[in-house]
Amino acid sequence: MNTYIxxxxxxxxxxxxxxxxxxxxxxxxxxxxxxxxxxYKALYGGANExxxxxxxxxxxxxxxxxxxxxAFSKNEMFLQDKIKQGTIANELLKPVNxxxxxxxxxxxxxxxxxIFNFIPAVLIAxxxxxxxxxAGILNFTLCLVSAxxxxxxxxxxxxxxxxxxxxxxxxxxIVTIKNVIINICSGALLPLWFMPEPIMNIIRFTPFDSIFxxxxxxxxxNLQGCEILFNxxxxxxxxxxxxxxxxxxxxxxxxxxVVQGG
Amino acid sequence: MKDILSLFFAYAKSGLKTRxxxxxxxxxxxxxxxxxxxxxxxxxxxxxxxxxxxxNWNINELMFLFxxxxxxxxxxxxxxxxxxxxxxxxxxxxIDRVMLRPRGILTQLVMCGADWLAALGHGTLGIVLFIxxxxxxxxxxxxxxxxxxxxxxxxxxxxxxxxxxxxSAISIYFIETRxxxxxxxxxxRRFAGYPISIYNKLIQTLLIFVVPFAFVNYFPAQFLLRxxxxxxxxxxxxxxxxxxxxxxYVIAYAFWKFSMRFYKSTGx
Numbered sequence: 001m002n003t004y005i006x007x008x009x010x011x012x013x014x015x016x017x018x019x020x021x022x023x024x025x026x027x028x029x030x031x032x033x034x035x036x037x038x039x040y041k042a043l044y045g046g047a048n049e050x051x052x053x054x055x056x057x058x059x060x061x062x063x064x065x066x067x068x069x070x071a072f073s074k075n076e077m078f079l080q081d082k083i084k085q086g087t088i089a090n091e092l093l094k095p096v097n098x099x100x101x102x103x104x105x106x107x108x109x110x111x112x113x114x115i116f117n118f119i120p121a122v123l124i125a126x127x128x129x130x131x132x133x134x135a136g137i138l139n140f141t142l143c144l145v146s147a148x149x150x151x152x153x154x155x156x157x158x159x160x161x162x163x164x165x166x167x168x169x170x171x172x173x174i175v176t177i178k179n180v181i182i183n184i185c186s187g188a189l190l191p192l193w194f195m196p197e198p199i200m201n202i203i204r205f206t207p208f209d210s211i212f213x214x215x216x217x218x219x220x221x222n223l224q225g226c227e228i229l230f231n232x233x234x235x236x237x238x239x240x241x242x243x244x245x246x247x248x249x250x251x252x253x254x255x256x257x258v259v260q261g262g
Numbered sequence: 263m264k265d266i267l268s269l270f271f272a273y274a275k276s277g278l279k280t281r282x283x284x285x286x287x288x289x290x291x292x293x294x295x296x297x298x299x300x301x302x303x304x305x306x307x308x309x310x311x312x313x314x315x316x317x318n319w320n321i322n323e324l325m326f327l328f329x330x331x332x333x334x335x336x337x338x339x340x341x342x343x344x345x346x347x348x349x350x351x352x353x354x355x356x357i358d359r360v361m362l363r364p365r366g367i368l369t370q371l372v373m374c375g376a377d378w379l380a381a382l383g384h385g386t387l388g389i390v391l392f393i394x395x396x397x398x399x400x401x402x403x404x405x406x407x408x409x410x411x412x413x414x415x416x417x418x419x420x421x422x423x424x425x426x427x428x429x430s431a432i433s434i435y436f437i438e439t440r441x442x443x444x445x446x447x448x449x450x451r452r453f454a455g456y457p458i459s460i461y462n463k464l465i466q467t468l469l470i471f472v473v474p475f476a477f478v479n480y481f482p483a484q485f486l487l488r489x490x491x492x493x494x495x496x497x498x499x500x501x502x503x504x505x506x507x508x509x510x511y512v513i514a515y516a517f518w519k520f521s522m523r524f525y526k527s528t529g530x
Contacts, residue, residue, distance in 0.1 A: 024441045031449045034465070035456075039306075042460035043313040050312070173290035180294075180301045189305035194312045 003096055004104040011108030015116075022116050029070045029121040036062045037129050053193045057220060060132045063125050064219060065188040065212035067118035068147060072154055074106045076175045080165035089259045099250060103155060110151065135221025142228065143219040149235040150211040156242035157182070157207065163246065166253030187213040207238040269365070270373040281378045288379060295383025302455065303328055303391070317491055319457050322395045326487070328455050329391035330479035334418030335451075336385025340378075342423045344371035348430035349439050358527050367522070368515075401486045410485060413504055418478035420507030425473055427514035431521040446473055454479060459491035470499075474510070477503040 015022065040058050048054060079102075082088040091098055125131065134140035161178050165171045183189045185208035192200065192213050203209050214231045217223050223231060282288045303325065310321045319327070344351065348371075351357050360370050401407060425447060433439040450468060454475035458466050470476045477499075484492045485500040492500075 020441065024444060027445060028449065031445070032452070035453055038460045038462070038465075039316065039456060042317045042457075043309060045317075169284050169287045170291070173287065173294035176294035176298050177290075180297045183301055184305055184308075189301060190308050194309055196308060196311055199308070 004100055007096075007101050008104040008108030008111070011105045012112045015109065015112040022113075025070060025113070025117045026120050026124070029066055029117065030124050033059075033063055033066055033121070033125050034128065036066070051193065053191070056130045056132050057193075058191055059125075059129050060220060061187060061191045061213075061216050063122055063131055064216050065186065067114075067121055068150070068212055068215070069183070069188050070121070071110055071113040071118045072151055073113070074109055074158070076158055076162060077172065078102065079162040080171055083165055083257070086259045088257070092254070099159070099246075102159070106155060107151075132220060134219050139218055139221045143215045146210075146218055146232065146235060147215040149232070149239065150215055153207050153235060153238050153242060154182070154211050156239065156246050160242065160246050160249055163249040163253050166249075166256055182208055182211065185209065186211045187216065207242065210235045210238055266365070266369060266373060269370075273374050274376065277375050278378055292379045292382045292386075295380055296387050299332060299384060299387050302452070317457050317460050318489060322398045323483075323487055323489070324456070325391045326395040326399050327457065327479050327483050329388045329395060330414065330418060330483060331451065331455055331475075332384045332388030333392065334388075334415055334422060334478055336381050336383075336388055337415070338419045338422045339381045339384065340376040341372050341419070342426050343377045343380075344374055345423070345426040345430045346377075346443075348426075349433040349437055352433060352437055352525075355527055357525065368518070399487055407486060410482070414482040417482075417503040417507040420511050421474055421478055421503075424507065424510035424514040427511070427518050431514070431518040434521045434525050450475055457489070457491060459494060470495075474506050477506045 037059055040055065040062075044050060044055050044058075079088075082091060122131070134143065157178065158175075161171060161175055164174060168174070185203050185206060186192075187195075187209065192203070192209055195203065210231070214235060217231070218228065306316075306324060307321055310316065310324075314320070316324065339346070351360075351371075357367070360367055360374075363370060396403070429439055429443055429447070432442065450473050453461065453465060454469055458469050458476050458480050461469075466476075469480075481495070481499045482503055
């Protein structure tokens with residue numbers, strides 16, 4: 001375990017070198033946030049609430065999902081590059097689990113971005129518009145826990161798509177398409193309260209709404225008692241399913257792998 | 263002129279061949295670009311099922327507004343890809359090679375290569391949005407509006423070309439300009455898809471006077487659609503897109519010419 005934490009720590013420190021990059025990252029998040037705020041302000045057209053959803057709930061939804069999107073963004077071409085360059089051969093020889101190493105490196109990245117990107121972006125955004133405080137300490141803690149689970153769901157979806165680079169010439173297209181689907185279905189582009197019912201009924205059977213929307217709902221205190229347990233159970237269930245799917249593709253891929261040259 | 267055109271076609275042919283070497287991958291990539299750009303509009307479409315209009319613009323009018331951005335970008339990227347990636351050219355020393363050839367530097371850059379997959383992805387999206395919206399937003403298509411529309415597209419390409427000419431001139435001094443482009447072009451473009459009247463004064467000023475995206479889509483669309491929120495801006499803004507494009511391009515060209523004198527190769 002210690003080894004993997006070291007991987008995460010190295011990634012975390014690496015990020016410190018690119019200060020300008022993370023300043024730009026913050027600016028990017030804030031600008032995106034402003035666009036959505038302006039759009040929804042115009043959509044609300046002065047109304048206080050639509051369907052019981054207040055404007056500040058919408059802005060809170062956006063800042064949390066945009067912040068997490070930014071914090072969770074990672075190099076999704078990692079595996080493909082390793083395979084293309086053939087360096088994956090050396091990686092596999094090392095006495096560490098390659099997959100966990102990837103996960104921990106990405107978590108190191110993610111932690112850095114949460115601290116130096118997400119939190120500053122939230123603070124800046126609070127100057128522009130009203131953001132709701134968490135419904136309570138307990139809700140905030142639950143939100144943090146479910147954000148971590150949401151991250152793992154997101155990571156595994158990305159991992160599965162990345163393993164397809166064992167078979168495909170390039171996964172860039174599929175990664176991009178996957179991200180579009182996640183952005184729309186997870187509530188990052190459109191708060192899921194406003195998603196038309198028929199589409200929402202489909203989304204309920206996918207892992208997408210457990211990425212950002214569950215943490216948002218917990219943060220706002222929209223879930224009670226059993227619903228909280230149900231949502232956590234769903235997140236865990238998806239992690240288990242995605243874990244096995246990932247494992248399936250990974251094993252098949254490794255078996256198929258042929259590295260030419262060194 | 264004839265030989266410049268033949269240069270363009272020669273480059274285009276080899277460029278397309280390279281890109282479509284792996285056919286399935288090229289198609290998936292093009293579709294991915296299409297979908298990535300469409301995501302915002304899909305979200306907007308779904309949101310407007312609930313809200314009906316945004317500042318009195320309905321979904322068709324909004325799609326018309328978006329289509330101008332994507333069509334102009336699709337054409338723009340056929341000619342100006344080298345300027346978009348100019349800092350890479352400098353970093354890798356590719357400019358030295360271009361300088362040695364018996365044609366103008368900018369001519370070669372403009373003719374030499376297009377990001378065909380991006381052009382197809384953005385262009386197709388623009389055309390699809392145009393087809394969906396063109397007949398349902400109350401525009402009467404006659405000689406005047408059709409000519410106005412064509413001039414608008416040309417101006418939009420020119421404006422964005424000028425903006426990137428500026429960026430490439432700046433990268434002669436600073437070499438890496440990725441963040442500048444990210445903020446001043448890509449982020450502002452995301453703003454520009456929507457009616458600019460929904461934004462505060464600062465963003466509006468940026469879109470009208472600094473990186474004039476408003477003249478690529480908002481003001482021309484206003485000429486054709488006549489939405490009430492135009493009242494906040496001077497009437498003649500609807501007619502000056504071509505002049506904005508030409509003036510901006512001439513200034514950018516002069517600045518670029520001037521900056522090229524300071525060009526220093528980054529190495530071997």
